[in-house]
Amino acid sequence: MTVVTTYPNLTREPVDGDAMTTATESAPRAPLSLVKEQPQPIEGAVVEHQGEALRPTLIESGTELTIRAREHVAENRLYVGWTVRGYRNLVSQWLEARRDDHPQMILSAKAELKAAAGDTDAESSARKLLEARREAYKLHKRWHWIKTGAWGAATTTGVTTAVVVGGGWVDVLLSLGAYAVGAWHGRPGAGELLADKTSGLIVLEAGAEDPFPIADANTRDEAAECVRRALVSEGINVASVEAGRRYAWGWEVTVRLKKGTPADLIAKAPELETPLDLPTDGLLCQPMRQKRAQVVLRLVEGDPFEDMPALPVRKPNSLAMRDKALIAKRMDGQPTSLSFLGVHFVAIASSGGGKSVTLRTIGDVLTACEDVVVVDLDPGGNGLEPLAAAVGVRVVGADQMHVIEAVLEKLLKIAKARKTLVGKLGMGDNWIPSPRYPAIVALIDEYPQLSQHAKALVVAILRVGRGARVQIGLAAQEATKDAIGAAIADSIALKIVGPSRHQDIVQVFGAGAGANGWRPDRLHPAQGEDPADAGKVYIMGGGSTDPLIHKVIPASPEEGKQRADERAAAGRPWFDEESLAAADVSFDDLDEVRPHVRLPEVVELARAAFTAADDPQRMTTEELYEYVASAAPESWGPREDEEAEAARRRYLKELRDTAAVIAPTVDMKTKQWAGGRGYYLSTITELAGEEAPESG
Template identity: 65%
Template sequence: MTTATHAEQSAERPTLTIVKDNGGTPVEGTVVEHQGTVVARPAWAVSAAERAQLARRHALTNWGYLPWTARGYWRLAARWTDGWRDDYPQMIHTARADLKAAKGDADFEQSAKRTVQRLRQEYTHHRLVYGAKTGAWMATTGTASAVGVAAGGVWTSLLLGIATVAYGAWHGRPAIIAAEDDPGRIEILAEEGAPFPIADATSRTEAAECVRRALVSEGIAVAEVEAGRRYDWGWEINVRLQKGTPADLIAKAGDLETPLDLPVDGLLCQPLRASRARATLRLVEGDPFVKMPPLPDRAPNSGRLRDKALLALRMDGQPTELSFLGLHFIVIASSGGGKSVTMRSIGDVLTACEDVVVIDLDPGGNGLEPLAEAVGVRVVGADQMHVIEAVLEKLLKVAKARATLLGKLGMGDNWVPSWDYPAIVALIDEYPQLSPKAKALVVAILRVGRKACVQVGLAAQEATKDSIGAAIADSIALKIVGPARHQDIVQVCGAGAGANGYRPDRLHPAQGEDPADAGKAYIMGAGQRDPLIHKFISMTPAECKERAAARAAAGRPWIDDISLKAAGVTFDDLHTVKPRIELPEAVELARLAFTANNDPERMTSEEIYDYVSSASETWAPQDDEEPKQALARFQEALRKQAAQLDPHADMKTKQWRGGRGYYLSTIEALTAGLLV
């Protein structure tokens, strides 16, 4: 990187002149030392007498313009010297300083020595190449000039002399700013060794030095910086810390964007598992997803659930291919974050598989409406909550029944999906809007459904504690998080996800006509182990409808009769399902705690309360309340509400070996015919 010399900067810097034009009154106020490049005053600020004086001074100073010529060749010489050095002396000086500071640290000292040696070798090679180019140019120009003088005589010599003087004068002319040009801006000149924008880096070495300076300016002790690959969207830089952890880099990402001159949220950090001291920084100057491929044209029944299918593009240019066999998954993205695009793309993959029955449930929207013709069961709308509950209850029974059929069908430990025995995938949008019973049924399916290939895909705008509890996060292997809140990362991906580089809270949902980061997401699971941004490939509703119509015409698989018979259910009677009678909240939550845990014979009070406190904020410990006090408050409400349903109900806790709590039969007696 070539920078202007001090002499050149001084020569080009105009003089700041103070004009006294105040009627003899002294100027009062604070005198501020000027910093930066001064912009000349416009014509209206200069008097006529001063303009005449400046013109005379200009004519005397630049007699014959010979001073311009001398100054021009001085500048050209300085420019050549800068190119000859190319910042190598400064980098070698910095490396030597690092070596001196490394006394006592053998590993760091060896690394610093290698850096100094490498920079010296590069400097020697650079000077050889630069000198060879200069010599070749001078030889060519000198030979051409000599031949011209010899062949053309005096006139040619005169013309060459005039051209030589004019060339130097052109490069030595003073910086003149037109009177009408008043940009109103000054640029502060960077001090030696100060950070500079990453956009100014033209080589890997300059990019590494840029990042090193930025890290040092923010007080981060860095041992080694190496520039990796340069993409169309920016740089990938590998960093080894001298002390601290990559979490320190992530915490200061916003501050580092200023010296690097990056866009907001343009610095991404990925800690490396192989070394706690190392991290990969991605300096995103542009959009990595300018060139997005189309979704493949998936013919009807052309895929299988185990196949990897293209769904998105990763920011490093790699395709994102996922297999959904035996996977529960969740999609979290705020309004405008592209949740519908993601679910639609996944739905396109599943409805093209010959061994999958897709169930579409949405209590708050229109679900997979563009793919409706290829969906097996579809229930949408808040007024259809009782039907959604019925579908989930039937799926839970099928999942339990299939566990007893594995040996009979010779499938081993897990259900093997096929056309005759298809997997079932329930895609549930707006999960937080489900009723408490529906949520409990989902939790139960998550716990028993994987082996039976009765799978669940959830989608929500946010992950609140009472909607996405620990049971959800622990049971789901594939997590897709788009633009979201910081607490959503903790709830879905775990407390340490942010420190490991998963920062969907730094993605921005669409705003009006601006798509921002809609459709972009972090993926955890299904073979995706690095905190890289992915963008899901979108598909228009018209394309979805066309594909769905073709798949419906070709025929779609349906749940096998063996599973339905073993579960004792049918999906033909959904139109007969009636809304159920609401139960008192404490009684209903106690029953749902059993449902979520697959209806064991008994549960301790603590086990029941663990589910209740995560399912409802009402019964979670309040600000100044201990968990035991909150449990006692719930049990008191349970006794009172049970007495309203049955005055003779015995709601005292029962003791057994290893615990104390309630029996399922006791709770069922209260809710018989009302809840299940």
């Protein structure tokens, strides 16, 4: 029996500046890449069973068995009743197969026709459905009679031939066979088994205001009513619901709240997925910035990214840094194109979230630019391995930390030197990338694995490098304070976050972002062979202002290598001589850099604080500790029930005690000056065993 679910009160409506391109004269330069035991059975012929002694059937006498068999036959009257019931069951089966589900389907169509009274389009559709189901029933009955006739003719022919040719014994055997078939189909319980054609599924009729699945909505009015009922069932006070565009993956619906806040609705999103019958994390909510009472709901029933475009073919030196390049597809079908001119960026995604794929896609864009030198730094992996041939400088591996630090030091010097060069070269306020004077982009994967000194250098570059077009692209698996400090989050304009943790939202997107619909924590990283949401990201910046899901267009390692080889053969830009000379640096001596003895953490953090601040002449202890607590919160941030001031004093005491051991001649008393008290740069550099650089 089929149970039809109806939804009352639903009506049906029809759905309604140029880059400089001076060619370099020098030859293409090769990139630098440096159980208990079982109880024994009870023996004997008598077994206790519910207090009564019973003897097993095997030791019953022959007389007893004969008596029992005779009683059984007499009781069942030679199974005549079984045989009659069996053939009656077979006739019922034949009739049931003749009807099948067609009568019920016709009744359902009649119900729809009755419900559509007054709606011309719906009534016409229901009438056509009724006629189609009647014709299907006629055709089914016709074929049922044809099959019955064919089987009947074959059986009759066979039996008649056997009776005529075989003689009396065949007649007896056929009669006994027919008798046995009937008895078998009429045995106790067989009728019930044969007659049970139900599905085992029970669906309750929906009440006048009960929610129903969004998949049952065919028109905009039905979709709006579906969402309204779901919201009311969860206690959301709704003023109006308007269904907008329907996509291949689901519906977009705008809700206006009568009272309350969008955050109340967003907090209810997981509960709303049940009455709407959506997949887990299939309800996305976006409050409208212009109207606080309005929230856009996206009901995702399927995958918005089933039809992904291919990664565009980018020929060598076919792009300029200012050009917008396709890197992803947005869930509403729009392309995601970004320009990286003067933009620092960060990519956050859990393991299996597609972070490395995102970096590789961005690297494909940058290595196709005629005016960009790409620097690949990765202390924990293989970096941009497929694109290695088109990378300018490449340093990977945890044992190469000293070289990574050296590269970052050189990039910082170049960024500072270019401040004086922009005027001399007539570029105005900011460096203008060209093949002759290329921009520099350092892509740093596994950023949390950098040393404290390297992290401080990155922070310094972020602060001074944008105008000089010495840019940073960071990637990490999480965005905790010790991984991506507040200074970094404040300095980065383009933020790309894939499957991640809830706390990463605040650290990267800012306080309140989750309540405004930025929820990458509801994306799921790949698990085994299941890709889940790997490669799906939220993008803030670069022209993207709405919390919509994007999916990065991947570049396979093989494809990346082929492209990189072509670009290397065509020639890639190199650091301009003017910048190298003004910064007094060279990248030809990286193989000469030797590892150095690491400083105690307290000292390294103090030195890193000055480096991150661009080596000012002095820093107050408050400024110094602010960086330390952000860079190493687990070690030096306030402990449970500890005030920040007490934590600061604890750190400073440890700094002095350590200095007394490693450099007892260094005066670690704090100095007083107008407006503050702290340490001079010269004191900290002496403690670190290096010469003080020129003040920033």
